[in-house]
Amino acid sequence: MDFELTQEQKDIRNAAREFAVKEFTKERAEEYDRNEEFPFELWKKACELGFIGVHFPEEYGGAGMGVLENILIVEEFCRADSTIGSAIILSDFSSEVVMRFGSEEQKKEVLPKVAKGEAITAGCYTEPxxxxDLTAIKTRAEKDGDEWIINGSKTFITNGTIADYFVVLAVTDPEAQPRYRGFSTFLVKKDAPGLKTTKIGGEAWHK
Known part of the structure; x- marks a missing residue:
């Protein structure tokens, strides 16, 4: 088996390295950390250069590549600076759930925006x-006519205060066995009624 990278993969790796080394400076990293800010400017640049969503299908704004190409970008970004690199790479956190399990309407709405730097996603799994142990979650979702009402609290959510879309894990069938078979995920927009977010400072500034 040949584990050598293809020329295209090498080009992607080199481009990601060049961008990160140039842009992820020590001064910028210290400033973002000190101010507890998300690197919006660098995130936008990364999206414009096609580094975010490379594994999305082309019809949804991606490059139609695979997980390996995405990992090569992750490695180079975090090699230059792990804080800036992880913040930018995680701007599409849980978008894979939409890509694999979302409806066609959801995919067309969310994925192109994420790839173009017009939206950030978050995965809401962890609870107080x-x-x-995700099988212990208590967040509930109940059907109300044509809508679902979600009640619960999540914590330590990466991109929690800056996301435009949230992928929320909730219990929809509390009697299901095994318990995880009663779980469902929901795509929630940031302006959904009743949705509130609170910033956690300090070491978890990006949550």
């Missing part, structure tokens, strides 16, 4: 009493 359910971290590594």
């Amino acid at each position: 009493e359910a971290g590594s």
Whole structure:
């Protein structure tokens, strides 16, 4: 088996390295950390250069590449600066859920915006009493006519205060066995009624 990168993959890696080394300076990293700010300017540049969503299908604004190409970008970004690199790369956190399981309407609405730097996504899984054990989540979603009403709290959500779309894990069938079979994910827009976010400062400034 040949594990050598293709020339295209090498080009992607080199382009990501060149961008990150030039843009992710120590001064910028210290400023973002000190001010607890998301690097919006660098994120926009990364999107314009096609580094975000490379693994999305072309019809949804991506480059139609695979996970390996995305990982090569992640490695180079975080090699230059892990804080800036991870913040930018995680701007599409949980968009894969939309890509794999979302409706056609959801894919067309969300994925192109993420790839173009017009939207940020977040995955809402962890709860105050359910971290590594997701089967312990308590957030509930109940059908009300044509809509779903979600009640619950999530915590330590990456991009929680800056996301435009949230992928929310909730219990829809509390009687299901095993319990995880009663879980569903919902795509929630940031302006959804009742949605509130609170910034956590300090080490978790990007959450």
